[in-house]
Amino acid sequence: MNDQAGVECGACQHWASDRAGQVDFHLPHRDIKATVWRCAFCGTYIQDANLDDPAIRHHFDIASYTAPAMEANWRRLRTDFFKWIIKVSRHHLGRPLSGCHALDIGIAYGIMMELLREEGAEAEGVEIVTALQAAVRSRGFIVHDRIEQASDHRQDLVFAIDSFYYLNDPSRSLTAIRSLMAPDGVLAMRLANRAWYFDFVRKLGQEVAAKRFGDLKYFYTERGARLLLARAGFQVERIYWTDRGRHDPRRLESIFYKLAPLANYLSPVRISPGMLVIARPAA
Numbered sequence: 001m002n003d004q005a006g007v008e009c010g011a012c013q014h015w016a017s018d019r020a021g022q023v024d025f026h027l028p029h030r031d032i033k034a035t036v037w038r039c040a041f042c043g044t045y046i047q048d049a050n051l052d053d054p055a056i057r058h059h060f061d062i063a064s065y066t067a068p069a070m071e072a073n074w075r076r077l078r079t080d081f082f083k084w085i086i087k088v089s090r091h092h093l094g095r096p097l098s099g100c101h102a103l104d105i106g107i108a109y110g111i112m113m114e115l116l117r118e119e120g121a122e123a124e125g126v127e128i129v130t131a132l133q134a135a136v137r138s139r140g141f142i143v144h145d146r147i148e149q150a151s152d153h154r155q156d157l158v159f160a161i162d163s164f165y166y167l168n169d170p171s172r173s174l175t176a177i178r179s180l181m182a183p184d185g186v187l188a189m190r191l192a193n194r195a196w197y198f199d200f201v202r203k204l205g206q207e208v209a210a211k212r213f214g215d216l217k218y219f220y221t222e223r224g225a226r227l228l229l230a231r232a233g234f235q236v237e238r239i240y241w242t243d244r245g246r247h248d249p250r251r252l253e254s255i256f257y258k259l260a261p262l263a264n265y266l267s268p269v270r271i272s273p274g275m276l277v278i279a280r281p282a283a
């Protein structure tokens with residue numbers, strides 16, 4: 001075992017020992033603290049709390065983005081964005097979605113599944129928050145607790161939109177996803193892209209702020225994401241650095257989203273808010 005402080009990088013499997021900050025998981029009766037580490041090999045940032053721990057999982061039951069009262073708000077903020085992701089995915093799949101099998105990982109309110117059903121796809125989903133599972137099942141959708149429970153070997157499209165970076169063991173999850181996919185299937189994975197920003201604040205001598213890290217497990221870099229996907233048997237087809245149709249409730253972030261394509265064009269570092277990775281099972 002490695003006795004040096006740090007955590008294994010889930011992206012590239014190197015030992016990440018560069019301490020970058022601290023985050024808190026606020027729970028009803030206690031807070032759980034975690035340390036943020038940066039992987040020197042691929043640049044990915046990782047916090048070392050185990051998100052599979054039931055105590056921490058409870059945090060997701062009470063998070064603002066899973067609260068039933070917030071559903072209308074999230075529909076307003078995300079529907080156009082999801083429509084754009086479906087359009088991009090259809091382009092890469094190369095055929096209409098009618099009759100396709102689609103799996104959405106981290107369905108939240110089921111918005112993506114509804115849009116897929118409108119296009120004629122047979123959609124099933126994965127969600128860990130039981131209240132959300134129940135709500136979406138009541139609308140006639142199949143919702144699983146775990147990725148491994150989804151229908152085997154025939155998913156034409158797999159979506160993991162702003163959910164994959166919560167998965168504690170990304171290698172294992174990707175291997176499971178790959179085994180569920182049709183050989184010519186398409187994986188669309190949207191990841192938050194904030195490692196460049198954390199690198200920047202650390203150059204200024206500051207730690208990564210807990211409120212900027214939030215409750216994610218990983219902030220992947222492009223290098224980290226590519227290494228991870230290759231190891232799990234995927235071939236990256238394209239990465240989109242602009243989020244179309246994504247609305248953000250916070251004013252500063254909203255301005256950033258509008259300026260990001262220009263900044264991205266001018267800067268050698270990819271400084272967009274996110275990356276949409278399109279990948280296929282490698283032959």
Ligand SMILES: [Zn+2]
Nearest residue numbers: 009012039042
């Ligand atoms: Zn790494």
